[in-house]
Amino acid sequence: MNIVFFTQEDPFYVKIFFDEFFENFKTVAEIKAIVISQPMGKKSALSLARQMYEFYGLFDFVRMGLIYSYVKLMGKRRIQPPDTGPIPKTHTIKQLARAYGLDVIERSDLNSRVFQQLIRQYDPDLFISVASPVIFKEDLIKIPKLECINIHNAPLPRYRGMLPSFWQLYHGEKEAGITIHRINSGIDTGDIITQHYLTIEPDETLNGLIIKTKREGAKLMIEAIEAFRKGGVQYKKMKRGGSYFSFPTRRDVKEFKRRGKKIV
Structure with a gap:
């Protein structure tokens, strides 16, 4: 079975899902790619920061901001899948995917013909959305042979x-x-x-x-x-x-x- 994940680069919570998933999923070879889209759709960085400030309040906004900055910094490290031994420590979903040797596709134009031609190359059976910020349209939904979930x-x-x-x-x-x-x-x-x-x-x-x-x-x-x-x-x-x-x-x-x- 060929599986493609769709998600966003969230260092706080979505990464926890994928850490748990890959730690327990026994047939990682079935995961062909992870598509990472821009968080919160088309919001600008300033607009997103303002929304998070209003949500968290000053103290927690600063605390979460420091965590986010640290993750962004550590996320710049290149990660390679190990020949043997345990998976190296990762800080981002992109790093985690690289550690398992998966393709990473960073795009938000999921409903475009160009992207859909690209994703068809994986001959997908199953699309899985985990906090993807993009609303899937009919042409994208119909691509996998089994289901889009x-x-x-x-x-x-x-x-x-x-x-x-x-x-x-x-x-x-x-x-x-x-x-x-x-x-x-x-x-x-x-x-x-x-x-x-x-x-x-x-x-x-x-x-x-x-x-x-x-x-x-x-x-x-x-x-x-x-x-x-x-x-x-x-x-x-x-x-x-x-x-x-x-x-x-x-x-x-x-x-x-x-x-x-x-x-x-």
Whole structure:
């Protein structure tokens, strides 16, 4: 089976998913490439920084900024797959992919003919989106022979959209969901392949919940891939309705904290 991942270079959380995935996935040779797109779509660096400042507040923004700067610096190191022995320490998804000898494609024009001609060369069976910031259009969705799937850290159809872990905490949920589903022309509306639930602890922070769901999500994705390999995928129709949330505003974050919740 030929698999292509689609993601973004997020040093805080998405990298945790891939660390967990590659540590436990036994047939890495099936992963042909990782496509890395610009974070948060077409936002400028200044616009993205302003949004993160409003979300984290001064103290946590500075702390996360220092971590980000360190990762960017260490991410410039060239990583080669070892001939023998363990995989070297990596700081970015790009480095991790290189460490396993995978092709890295850094593009955001995923719906263009040029990109689609390129990706067809891998003869893909399965496309997997993990926090890809690009909305897939029909021509891209149809390329893989088996399926085009996405993982979303919420119990779909509830909490579609941006940063679902935040909104589940915001609304006082007792459990957080993880859903792997078929990608269609809508946003988080495709048929469900599998769902899993995790307990939200009373003192759970957003940071802690995201880390927990990324690790569990990686394990769930391995199970989903195995189901595709065996031809045993059973789809469940996505229910109508549900809910959709955008990225939290400053007012949302203020109310989140007023309710006794913590970001970090």
